Amino acid sequence: MTSELLVFLVLSLVAIASALGMLFSRNAIYSALFLVLNFVTVAVFYLTLGAPFIAMSQITVYAGAIMVLFLFVIMLLGAERMTAPNALPWQRPLAFLLAITLTVESVYLILTRAKPDTVIAAPDAATNSMESLREMAMTLFDKFLLPFEVTSILLLAAMVGAIVLAKKERAGSKS
Amino acid sequence: MHLEPIYSLAPLLVFAPLTGLLLNLLFGRRWSETVVGAVASLASGVTFVVSVLLTYALAAGGGETVRAPLAQWIHVGSLQLDWTFRVDSLSTTMMLVVSGVGTLIHIYAIGYMREDVRFKHQEGRFARFFIFLNLFIAAMMILVSGDSYLTLFVGWEGVGLCSFLLIGFWFEMDTLGRPSWANSDAAKKAFVANRIGDFGFLIAAFLMFWNFGSLQFDDVFLGASSLSAINSPLTVAITLFLLLGVAGKSAQIPLYVWLPDAMAGPTPVSALIHAATMVTAGVYLVARSAPMYAAAPAAQYLVAMTGAVTALFAATIAVGQYDIKKVLAYSTVSQLGFMVAAVGMGAYVAGMFHLVTHAFFKALLFLSAGSVILGLERGHHHLAHAHHEVKKSKKKEVKSHEEHEETFDPGDMRNMGGLRSSMPVTFWLYIVGALALAGIFPFAGFWSKDEILLDARLHFPAVYWLLTIAAFFTAFYMGRQIWMVFFGKSRTEAAARAEESPKVMTVPLMVLAALSVLGGGLNLPFKGFHQLGHWLEYTLGKIEFPPFDLTVAGVSTLLALTAIFISWLLYGRTPLEAGQPDPLKKPLGFLFTGMENKWFVDEGYFAVIINPFKKLSQFLADIIDWRFWHDFVHDTVILGTYNWLSAIALDRYADQKGIDAFANWLGAATRWISQTIRKAQNGFVRSYALAVTLGVVVILGYLILK
Amino acid sequence: MISVNYYVILSAILFAIGALGVLIRRNPLIIFMSIELMLNAANLAFVAFGRSWEIAKGEAFFNGQIFVFFVIAVAAAEVAVGLALIVEIFKTKKNINIDEMNTLKG
Numbered sequence: 001m002t003s004e005l006l007v008f009l010v011l012s013l014v015a016i017a018s019a020l021g022m023l024f025s026r027n028a029i030y031s032a033l034f035l036v037l038n039f040v041t042v043a044v045f046y047l048t049l050g051a052p053f054i055a056m057s058q059i060t061v062y063a064g065a066i067m068v069l070f071l072f073v074i075m076l077l078g079a080e081r082m083t084a085p086n087a088l089p090w091q092r093p094l095a096f097l098l099a100i101t102l103t104v105e106s107v108y109l110i111l112t113r114a115k116p117d118t119v120i121a122a123p124d125a126a127t128n129s130m131e132s133l134r135e136m137a138m139t140l141f142d143k144f145l146l147p148f149e150v151t152s153i154l155l156l157a158a159m160v161g162a163i164v165l166a167k168k169e170r171a172g173s174k175s
Numbered sequence: 176m177h178l179e180p181i182y183s184l185a186p187l188l189v190f191a192p193l194t195g196l197l198l199n200l201l202f203g204r205r206w207s208e209t210v211v212g213a214v215a216s217l218a219s220g221v222t223f224v225v226s227v228l229l230t231y232a233l234a235a236g237g238g239e240t241v242r243a244p245l246a247q248w249i250h251v252g253s254l255q256l257d258w259t260f261r262v263d264s265l266s267t268t269m270m271l272v273v274s275g276v277g278t279l280i281h282i283y284a285i286g287y288m289r290e291d292v293r294f295k296h297q298e299g300r301f302a303r304f305f306i307f308l309n310l311f312i313a314a315m316m317i318l319v320s321g322d323s324y325l326t327l328f329v330g331w332e333g334v335g336l337c338s339f340l341l342i343g344f345w346f347e348m349d350t351l352g353r354p355s356w357a358n359s360d361a362a363k364k365a366f367v368a369n370r371i372g373d374f375g376f377l378i379a380a381f382l383m384f385w386n387f388g389s390l391q392f393d394d395v396f397l398g399a400s401s402l403s404a405i406n407s408p409l410t411v412a413i414t415l416f417l418l419l420g421v422a423g424k425s426a427q428i429p430l431y432v433w434l435p436d437a438m439a440g441p442t443p444v445s446a447l448i449h450a451a452t453m454v455t456a457g458v459y460l461v462a463r464s465a466p467m468y469a470a471a472p473a474a475q476y477l478v479a480m481t482g483a484v485t486a487l488f489a490a491t492i493a494v495g496q497y498d499i500k501k502v503l504a505y506s507t508v509s510q511l512g513f514m515v516a517a518v519g520m521g522a523y524v525a526g527m528f529h530l531v532t533h534a535f536f537k538a539l540l541f542l543s544a545g546s547v548i549l550g551l552e553r554g555h556h557h558l559a560h561a562h563h564e565v566k567k568s569k570k571k572e573v574k575s576h577e578e579h580e581e582t583f584d585p586g587d588m589r590n591m592g593g594l595r596s597s598m599p600v601t602f603w604l605y606i607v608g609a610l611a612l613a614g615i616f617p618f619a620g621f622w623s624k625d626e627i628l629l630d631a632r633l634h635f636p637a638v639y640w641l642l643t644i645a646a647f648f649t650a651f652y653m654g655r656q657i658w659m660v661f662f663g664k665s666r667t668e669a670a671a672r673a674e675e676s677p678k679v680m681t682v683p684l685m686v687l688a689a690l691s692v693l694g695g696g697l698n699l700p701f702k703g704f705h706q707l708g709h710w711l712e713y714t715l716g717k718i719e720f721p722p723f724d725l726t727v728a729g730v731s732t733l734l735a736l737t738a739i740f741i742s743w744l745l746y747g748r749t750p751l752e753a754g755q756p757d758p759l760k761k762p763l764g765f766l767f768t769g770m771e772n773k774w775f776v777d778e779g780y781f782a783v784i785i786n787p788f789k790k791l792s793q794f795l796a797d798i799i800d801w802r803f804w805h806d807f808v809h810d811t812v813i814l815g816t817y818n819w820l821s822a823i824a825l826d827r828y829a830d831q832k833g834i835d836a837f838a839n840w841l842g843a844a845t846r847w848i849s850q851t852i853r854k855a856q857n858g859f860v861r862s863y864a865l866a867v868t869l870g871v872v873v874i875l876g877y878l879i880l881k
Numbered sequence: 882m883i884s885v886n887y888y889v890i891l892s893a894i895l896f897a898i899g900a901l902g903v904l905i906r907r908n909p910l911i912i913f914m915s916i917e918l919m920l921n922a923a924n925l926a927f928v929a930f931g932r933s934w935e936i937a938k939g940e941a942f943f944n945g946q947i948f949v950f951f952v953i954a955v956a957a958a959e960v961a962v963g964l965a966l967i968v969e970i971f972k973t974k975k976n977i978n979i980d981e982m983n984t985l986k987g
Contacts, residue, residue, distance in 0.1 A: 002882065004882075005882065005883055008883050008887060009950050012887075012891050013975045015895060016889065016891075016894055016895065016898070019895055019898040019899070019918055020898060021909075022902070022914060022915075022918065023882050023898055023901060023902045023905075023906070023911075023915070023934065028908055028910050028911055031910075031911050031914055032910075032914065035914050035917065035918065036920065038895075038921070039921065042924070042925055044892075045888065045925060046925075046928055048963055049888070049928045049929055049931075050932050050935070051928050051931070051932070051945075051949075053946065053950075054924075054928060054946050054950065057923075057950065057953055058953070061953050062917070062921070062953065062956075065957070065983045066956070066957060066960050067903045069960060069961070069964060070910060070913070070914065070960070070964070073910065073964045073967065073968060073971045074910055076482060076968070077910075077967070077968065077971050077977065082953065086897055086907065086980075087859065088618060088859055088862060088908075088982040089981065090860060091861060091862060091865060091904065092905050094865065095865060095868075095904035095907075096901065097902055098865070098868050098872055098900075098904070099868075099898070099900055099901035099904070100897075100910045101872050101876075102868065102871065102872050102875065102893075102896075102897045102900065103893060103894055103897040105872065105875040105876060105879060106875065106890075106893035106896075106897070107890050107893060107894075108879060109875065109878065110886050110889050110890055110893065111890075114885075114886055114889065117885065117886055118884070118885045118894075118933040118936055118937055119882050119883065119884060119885075119936075119950055120883045120884070120888070120929070120933065120936065121936055127941075129931075132941060135943065135962045136941075136943040136946060136947070138956070139944070140943070140947050140950070141948060144947055144951075147951060148951075149916070150966055151951055151955070152902040153984050154954070154955065154958050155954060155957070155958050158957075158958030158959070158960075158961045158962050159961065161961075161962050161965065162961040162962055162964075162965040163965075165965035165966060165968070165969050166968055166969065169903060240914075706909055857983065858983030858984060859979075859980055859983050860979055860982065860983075861903070861904060861905075861907070861979060861980070864903050864904055865904050868903075868904060
């Protein structure tokens with residue numbers, strides 16, 4: 001058992017555990033924190049996969065910005081706990097059954113059908129160099145320029161939408 | 176001398192008034208009344224000028240009939256009709272009368288209508304009146320200038336339409352301006368009576384086309400002359416059907432009843448259409464069809480008798496009338512009888528001569544009567560104003576004045592009297608017209624009437640006596656009218672305050688008065704003075720002119736003078752007092768009652784024709800159409816059978832058991848399915864998500880098992 | 882030796898957990914987090930496959946990473962709008978129980 005595999009297994013356990021923690025926490029704040037942990041773990045996976053830029057984005061954008069937003073909303077609404085009784089009691093066992101089936105099916109499919117089973121080598125210095133990052137940027141702003149710009153429009157639209165939704169309706173400007 | 180350019184002006188006869196009409200139609204609402212009237216009068220004046228030019232060209236060209244084609248009209252099979260203007264001495268005579276008198280009446284109407292629309296509070300209708308008047312001139316020109324019976328018929332119907340429109344000009348009121356349908360009823364009566372005549376005209380036209388293959392005048396006459404026999408059934412039939420048309424249009428027995436009611440129209444209309452021009456169309460038609468009538472002496476005799484009887488009959492009614500315009504209306508019917516009798520006797524020159532002079536003096540009389548009525552109306556207006564002032568101080572009188580206002584009739588001669596001093600111009604003009612109508616030497620009426628009587632004495636003694644008696648009555652009712660209207664004392668306050676009419680009305684009257692005096696000069700019964708006769712010879716062929724007969728002239732003049740003297744005895748010596756019954760009532764008794772009530776002809780028509788007709792219509796509508804046809808045949812027989820059949824055969828088995836059942840089953844099934852499925856739509860997002868996940872699982876399972 | 886399949890299996894497990902979260906939780910905020918988790922799982926698979934391709938070809942290959950980059954951007958937009966919606970719903974209903982938002986009931 002190599003050290004790489006060991007690290008991978010440990011990290012996988014952390015990721016799954018944090019995901020389950022997110023899932024089963026009674027308190028929404030704990031859920032959010034578990035999710036942050038999960039995101040950070042995934043970011044480490046990105047590093048092992050030779051994607052340092054994505055890893056950094058993951059931490060800053062996901063684990064940082066987005067989750068802060070979540071926490072902010074949870075605290076703003078005071079919606080940490082749901083007290084109302086479950087309206088769909090029969091859904092829970094069914095959902096577990098489905099989730100487990102889904103996992104089993106996917107794992108089975110991956111193990112039996114995915115080929116070739118490439119071995120993931122640890123990233124070398126070249127992969128993690130600034131040169132690599134530059135090349136990636138070149139690809140992003142050249143080959144994927146149009147999607148990139150469309151993304152910017154998408155973000156703008158989301159921003160405007162969020163503002164319109166969240167802003168208090170001023171008296172007299174009923175539309 | 177090139178006359179072609181002048182003949183090419185002929186279409187202007189129709190298009191000049193049409194242009195005036197269009198201008199007023201488009202801009203009449205924006206223009207002032209003076210401009211509207213000027214445009215209309217100018218349009219009519221252009222027609223007159225063209226008529227004069229055509230007459231001149233015709234005379235210069237030796238009187239040969241000229242036919243100026245304008246356009247192709249109907250070319251179907253053997254029917255070849257063009258719109259052609261026929262310029263001959265007969266048609267130009269009519270053109271001159273129509274456009275000349277018409278123009279004068281246009282000018283008069285500017286003044287008349289200006290006040291009339293104000294008295295009736297309908298200022299917006301001023302332009303409409305002149306539009307109709309121009310339309311009338313155009314239609315009348317089509318009538319007289321037509322080269323075929325069908326063209327003539329177009330004009331014939333056109334003038335009938337204008338007559339209808341103008342009689343019903345104040346369609347929502349009666350002659351006194353009160354809200355009622357009396358005026359429009361009068362218009363309808365005129366239209367329906369004319370329709371009966373038109374029916375005769377059309378039958379005659381069909382017969383012509385059927386037998387002669389054409390409707391063009393010359394072709395028809397050629398065809399008629401080729402029938403060798405005198406009084407051949409065909410010619411008699413055609414001419415008698417034409418007579419029916421004449422009776423309708425020229426107000427002869429039995430269709431004359433519409434003309435007195437036509438007085439509901441504004442007075443210029445009565446003068447132009449119902450005295451001077453349109454009603455003479457029948458006389459023109461007989462004169463135009465002279466070759467045909469010449470071949471049918473039997474029909475001629477009937478025409479002459481119709482005219483003579485009408486002349487006398489209408490003259491007696493005129494004696495018993497109180498309305499100033501009604502007297503003139505019956506007088507017109509009577510004078511038209513003279514003309515129809517004349518043309519019926521074959522004395523076309525005399526008939527046309529009387530037509531021309533009558534147009535002058537009857538237009539003069541009607542227009543003067545209009546002036547009198549307006550004068551009274553003005554007086555009444557002042558009176559109402561004066562009372563209005565009084566009303567403010569004395570409120571007690573209010574009621575009686577309002578009643579007074581409602582019932583005042585400015586056309587009733589019993590409301591007049593003594594107008595000689597307040598309306599001197601109108602008075603003298605009226606005197607001229609009345610003397611001309613009464614046939615006093617040397618006025619125009621004397622010469623023209625005398626010529627008719629002369630011809631009658633030579634050929635038709637019966638007609639002569641009828642007409643002579645009619646002439647006696649004519650002089651009597653005119654005398655009666657003069658005494659009642661202008662002499663004595665005013666019988667109402669309105670008459671006392673009557674005012675003279677403005678120049679725009681009196682000047683045309685003066686022209687007409689001059690023509691009424693001098694018109695006789697057109698055709699003096701002395702050798703070398705038969706200008707009109709020789710002029711018409713171009714069209715009608717050689718004409719015999721009987722020598723002047725002093726006996727005939729003497730008898731008629733003597734009778735006329737006697738009649739005037741009697742009327743003076745009755746109405747002049749001791750003027751009628753307000754509220755006093757007619758002095759004729761006592762000596763004549765029931766005879767006068769008959770005259771007063773138009774011999775109950777209208778009532779007779781109602782009893783004999785109209786009411787039975789209505790009853791028949793009622794019967795046909797209620798019993799035959801509604802109960803029998805609709806209720807029984809349609810509802811019971813057809814609908815019932817159908818219903819029974821469909822109920823038994825189709826409805827019960829095929830429809831209910833088959834189609835309906837299937838459709839109902841479809842609906843029920845859809846309902847059941849949707850009711851079952853809609854439970855899945857429970858509104859919980861999570862269960863939808865569950866469904867999606869289930870879908871993913873199933874698809875993955877499928878991929879595994881594949 | 883770490884096979885690419887390990888990463889993909891991990892991704893599948895995380896995805897299933899996220900789906901389970903969507904199915905069983907009633908707090909929309911947590912449902913959102915679960916969705917983020919699922920996106921994250923997908924991202925992990927993207928990067929893993931991209932790396933696998935890179936190694937197989939022996940040259941630099943960034944398409945997988947760039948796709949993840951876009952997914953992150955879209956997720957950010959989605960979270961912004963979604964949270965705004967939740968706030969708005971809370972303002973009107975004083976409650977954010979997802980089971981009470983069932984007005985689409987058929």
